[in-house]
Amino acid sequence: MEPENVKGKLAQPGEHLGAAEEAAPGKGTFERDNEVYAAVAGRVVREHGEVSVLPKKEVAQLKPGQIVYGIVMDVMENLALVEIEPLVRGLERFVPAWDYGVLRVMNIRDGFVPTAKTEMRRGDIIKARVEDLSRGISLSTKAFDLGVVRAYCAVCRHQMEMEGPAALKCPHCGTHDRRKLSKAYGQDVMLNEIKF
Ligand SMILES: [Zn+2]
16 A cells, blocks of 8 residues: 555545544644544645645745735625735745635725625736635735736726726726726736736
């Protein structure tokens, strides 16, 4: 039989990994009632009396405070779902490509925001800050340089131009729209480094 730590088996979050008395809970795991479970998706590694789960890709992990770029995949009343894009600096890929972040309505901008649907649209590219990692990846766009950095016209799909702090205009068909915009809308230097 092939040793598991050479070709570790893949585990999903919540998957049972064994009794804590057989192998102590290591990185990427948690213990409940003397049983060890995977806390993240990844490869199971058993060594030195410990069982750990290493994330699928050997990349630096997201940290609170980190700035990320993503595509808005869906917008609901209370949140926007964001696909976080990998950023490559030199040879180092420091944001995993497969992660989704959640931008809750209260984290979009200061003040009362009744619905996320007036602030973002599906397909927008946003710049956001990682706020919290305790319940998935929680994002914020409150700061003045965060928010939508590229948006497309809902009518003709043309790239929209900034008209005011929260206002956009389509140069092709003249449609007006609004978003929580980054101050650097359309000019963010990182936009060119990301392969969307
Ligand atoms: Zn248009």
